[in-house]
Every structure is written in C-alpha cells, then in structure tokens.
Amino acid sequence: MPHAKYAKNRLWRWRSNPLRRRDDIVEAWIVLAAWTVFAVGGSVAGLVTAHAADEAFAAQRTERQRVRAMLLTDVPRAPALGGTSGRRTTTVRWTSSDGSTRTGRTQVDTGLKAGSRVTVWQDGHGRLTAAPLSSTEAAIESGFLGVVAAAGLAGLVFGAVAVVRWQLDRRRVDEWGREWDRVGPRWGHKTS
Structure with missing residues (x-):
C-alpha cells in the first residue's frame, strides 16, 4: 500500500482540508x-x-543534383592541420544544368591530382552545396x-x-507573517 499513500500525499491539494489556502x-x-x-x-x-x-x-x-566536376588543383594527401577528416577544400570546375561552365570551392577527398573527376552537388541555381x-x-x-x-x-x-x-510561495510567506503578527502577541508573555 505504499503507492496508495504516495498518491494520497500527491493529491492533498484537491482534498477538503481546513489548512488548505486559496x-x-x-x-x-x-x-x-x-x-x-x-x-x-x-x-x-x-x-x-x-x-x-x-x-x-x-x-x-x-x-539538389549531383554533377561531375574536374579538380583544378592538386589535393595533398596530408590532412589539414588539426583535422581528422580525409577531405579538404579545393577549387573545381563543372558544367551546370543550364550549360554554363562554373568554378567554385568544395570539399573533396585528399590525395587527388589536378584534372581528376569528382562528384559534387549543386542546388537549383547551379551553386555548389552539400549533399x-x-x-x-x-x-x-x-x-x-x-x-x-x-x-x-x-x-x-x-x-x-x-x-x-x-x-505563490512568496505570497504564502507574507500571509504567514501577517497572521503571525496578529496572533503571535496573544500566545506568549513578553519578558523584560
């Protein structure tokens, strides 16, 4: 029955209780x-x-669509400083869907020579983008x-x-203080 006691404690605000405040x-x-x-x-x-x-x-x-592009520069095998990826940014040339030749920079695998063919992605406007x-x-x-x-x-x-x-807690504490100011003096004797 510990679960019933827990539920009863959790729902105390809903029960009729003379100590319950608004x-x-x-x-x-x-x-x-x-x-x-x-x-x-x-x-x-x-x-x-x-x-x-x-x-x-x-x-x-x-x-986005993939297109074939040609590397314009060599991509050295050594990874970039501090990089753990086997990819580096380099310049490529490709033909967009409207037939115009474009150049741009994108990430490619390392160790490729200029003139190598790579696959890149372009958006609907012919700009290079991620896959x-x-x-x-x-x-x-x-x-x-x-x-x-x-x-x-x-x-x-x-x-x-x-x-x-x-x-609400601040209001309750203030209310308790006001009630104590009203009732407290009646509870005890003042000593001198």
Whole structure:
C-alpha cells in the first residue's frame, strides 16, 4: 500500500482540508494545466517540427543534383592541420544544368591530382552545396528536431510554472507573517 499513500500525499491539494489556502488550489490548477500543456503541446510541437523538417529535407533531395566536376588543383594527401577528416577544400570546375561552365570551392577527398573527376552537388541555381541527407538520415534528424522542439516547449512551460509557484510561495510567506503578527502577541508573555 505504499503507492496508495504516495498518491494520497500527491493529491492533498484537491482534498477538503481546513489548512488548505486559496493559493494551494491555484497552484494545483496551474500544475495540472502545465502538465496538460506539456503533454498535448509538446506532442504537437514535436510532430509539427519533425514533419516540417522532413519536408524541408525531401525538398533538398529533390532540388539538389549531383554533377561531375574536374579538380583544378592538386589535393595533398596530408590532412589539414588539426583535422581528422580525409577531405579538404579545393577549387573545381563543372558544367551546370543550364550549360554554363562554373568554378567554385568544395570539399573533396585528399590525395587527388589536378584534372581528376569528382562528384559534387549543386542546388537549383547551379551553386555548389552539400549533399542532401538520405531518407534515413533525414528521418533521424527530423526526429531529433521534434524532440528538441518538445523539450524547448517543456522548458518554457515549466520555467513559467516555476516563476508562478515562486510568487505563490512568496505570497504564502507574507500571509504567514501577517497572521503571525496578529496572533503571535496573544500566545506568549513578553519578558523584560
């Protein structure tokens, strides 16, 4: 029966009690509203964010296209200082979808010679860009963004509740002080 005692203690604000103050009832309703907003609002915020991110990643996969490019400079084998990646930024030349020849800088594998052919990605305007996320990577990223959105809403909701509860506690302490000022002198004798 320890669970029943715990539930009884957790719901004390809802019971009829001569020591219960109006602020206790207000606090109970605020906490209930906060959990409701968190449960419903967090779910909605997470799902909407994940869906929007998934659509954005799908649009990137549709818009971006891979093209063959030629390296204009050698890419030394040694990794960049402090870098752990086997890729370096270099200049490449490619033909965009409108037929114009373009040059730009992008990341390529190390150890390639000038004139080598590499695959790069361009956006709908013919500018170099990063490769789009795969469907699996996009699903993971969308899920992560949804969780972050729900956590952000939770932080806002519970932060606001903490401020309100702090103000209620201050009001209760002030009320206790006023009551003690009224009742305290009747309880004891003053010594000189």
